[in-house]
Amino acid sequence: MSKKEKSIDLFFTVIMTAVSVIYVYPIFAIFINSLKKESAIGTNTVFKMPDTQTFAGLANYSDAVSAKGFIPAFLLSVFITVTSVAALLVFCSMCAWYIVRVNNRLTKLIYGLFVFSMIVPFQLVMFSLSQTADRLFLNSPWTIWLVYLGFGAGLAVFMFAGFIRSVPIDVEEAAVIDGCSPIQTYFLVVFPMLKPTLISVGILQTMWIWNDYLLPTLVLDIKKYKTVPMLIQYFRGSYGSVQMGPMMACIMLTVLPAAVFYLVLQKYIVKGIAAGAVKG
Amino acid sequence: MATRNELIKKRYFVFFVLPLLAAFTVGFIIPFIEGVWLSFCRFTVIDNASFTGIKNYISAFGDKGFRAALWFTVKTALVMVLLINTAGFVFAVILTREIKGTAVFRTVLFMPNLIGGIVLGYIWQIIINYVLSVVGAPLLALNSTAGYWGIIILMCWQQIGYVMIIYIAALQSIPDEMSEAAQIDGATYLQTLFKIKLPMLFSSIMICVFITLTNAFKLFDQNLALTSGEPAHATEMLALNIYNNFYARPGLMWRGIGQAKAVIFCIIVVMIACAQFRLTKEKDGEYNE
Known part of the structure; x- marks a missing residue:
């Protein structure tokens, strides 16, 4: 493989990595929010990582499993x-x-x-x-x-x-x-x-x-x-x-x-x- | 041919075909015939149906909401088909170059297909509303432009990976000798791609265009979950419009009209299918000659 082709392939790897990150992001966003306390979930904080104040652990999961059927x-x-x-x-x-x-x-x-x-x-x-x-x-x-x-x-x-x-x-x-x-x-x-x-x-x-x-x-x-x-x-x-x-x-x-x-x-x-x- | 008929005696029809045929009659044939018949009736349940001729069809075409839903469906479908197939094809070409990480990229891009339409719609509603609130625009429930592009983005996210898989399989089925021969003759990579490979992929492209077009026309779950047609039915697609006629609209005549709309809807989808079938046939014929 020529040097030029190698650099093209590297370029594509970078592009596809970016695309993949965009692809996974929505699910990741839902995941981090599912770990937050109810009061900390709002449309304007969706992309913030949970911190010590807002972290709810698996409380939402146990709630979903037990109360939500x-x-x-x-x-x-x-x-x-x-x-x-x-x-x-x-x-x-x-x-x-x-x-x-x-x-x-x-x-x-x-x-x-x-x-x-x-x-x-x-x-x-x-x-x-x-x-x-x-x-x-x-x-x-x-x-x-x-x-x-x-x-x-x-x-x-x-x-x-x-x-x-x-x-x-x-x-x-x-x-x-x-x-x-x-x-x-x-x-x-x-x-x-x-x-x-x-x-x-x-x-x-x-x-x-x-x-x-x-x-x-x-x-x-x-x-x-x-x-x-x-x-x-x-x-x-x-x-x-x-x-x-x-x-x-x-x-x-x-x-x-x-x-x-x-x-x-x-x-x-x-x-x-x-x-x-x-x-x- | 004689041996064929001896292989399975006709009386085994009862064993091999009849069970499925019975279920098919219940699950498709009866509902289909009844569905077409009900489109000529006024009814709320099947027992109180009374024949009214083509009145439902006249009302269906006269319904502004239906015409708006048809137009909305057409303009989303066309953009979706174009974007999904272009992106799916480009990704397929990139991922058949065997670059680093191919397996991971392919896995990630296909993943959204496993998630159901209701959940997809809900995920994207949260994401899009966030983006809208950051830029200070009205949220999805009041913003039909965002609803339009939202459903397109959602469907791209879901279906690019799907068509990409089909394009990858098609690209890999082209023998290497073809592109090698072209390159020896001095063709560049892009020339090989567009002049040699693209024409050979015609039938795959037709299939993908058809799959994405039919999916776009039949779209329901995603539409319901993302915007449920809000604001004021501005983002309502055909399937949701028909559904609302049945289950959300008060008034005795609406179920009949909904059924008539469904027949029109079905005819459109069948026409798309026939067009695809003929196009593929013609092109195949050309190759065989």
Whole structure:
């Protein structure tokens, strides 16, 4: 590498460092404020570091956890995300395999509907979806995964179908010759081969469902059940009386698991995004 | 082809497809059909819907708030798409040079994508209000210019990392031989970038433009959390305008009008999707010839 190129790269490193600092700053600002006493948090002191007078330790965090109902909301979010994503992975991959391998007019029509559903904005279906969920008693945390399965199926089927098309059929035929039934063929031969796409789809759907605010708000009874985004919006809604300290602690407690999830699975997330885009 | 059909007997439809199809019917097909039908009705709940023809559509187009929300959405969407894609592309080019710290920069830039829209909106509301109070300008609740640029800054912060990941993957899929050959022929770095790489990235650029454009049109959580349309609905985007018709506006006719707006909204998004699809197809065709 020439000297000139080296200095260009150094210049870029400096630029990107500055960009990264700007990127992290908003979260850092929320973090330092979540450590301050309530009286010390105001719009004109947001960027001041806490000092001995204003430092509140983890008081806001214990307040958020104990008084603000963060733990039930967190567990509810985990439960809804895990059940919904698991259902999406199993049922959508099964359906996509059938659609690809039994290539007839009916499966083409069904596939077309799935693709169409990816484009339709949520606002078009939001009212009748919440009413349908009520009528069919799907409006509880135990059954909301069925709503997510139905509304989120489009992208998952689309990505699975794209991958299955690239998988040679020979292995499956060999399994059939060896006496496997289609169900055995699917679960013993095909499903394990889908691993990379299972991970990609799982991550994309987890990011969506974990952060989703509107669908659970409309489907669940907010007085009884709050997911994390619902909890945060709920406290924000009551403007004047909102306590900023515990609020910011809540935000940090939401950002933290997302950050851990990201750092642990970064390799797969990056691949998943790229794969989702190429097929999109 | 015969073996294909023997591989899965058609009767396995019940096992493989039917469960998902049932959920899909409940979660999408019924709500979609009902949603379109309700746009021609006056209703507060589904049971009291009465057919009123295209009245809702006339009211929707006559609603100043809707036209304002449409215009606000278009002008934010265009600026967002431009800024996000330009910055994402530039960062991708820089980070494929394998400079020091690449892994860290990539991690940091993508991080905001993991944070939900509600939390993002709330974080930026705090930050922007601080900056406004320092310069002595009115806060977000009274300042529509700040609300406009605020939502753009927020979306840039969230989505630059996302498109950057896609551009990085696309840049890395271009074989090194191409740029090496160009450089041997005397092309400069920038010439190689713009004349060789950029045309090859066309389909990735289309995809990213489409993703960011659709995201901008469908934007809801961030809009709700950052300004909730304040001041006086001046920063209200399409999705929030429709939502408010349903859940925040008194009057018997508003749900029907909201539903009609949602159909119009859907048609716009479908048109964008079709345009993208055709553009990508055409360009791919050119390459294949």
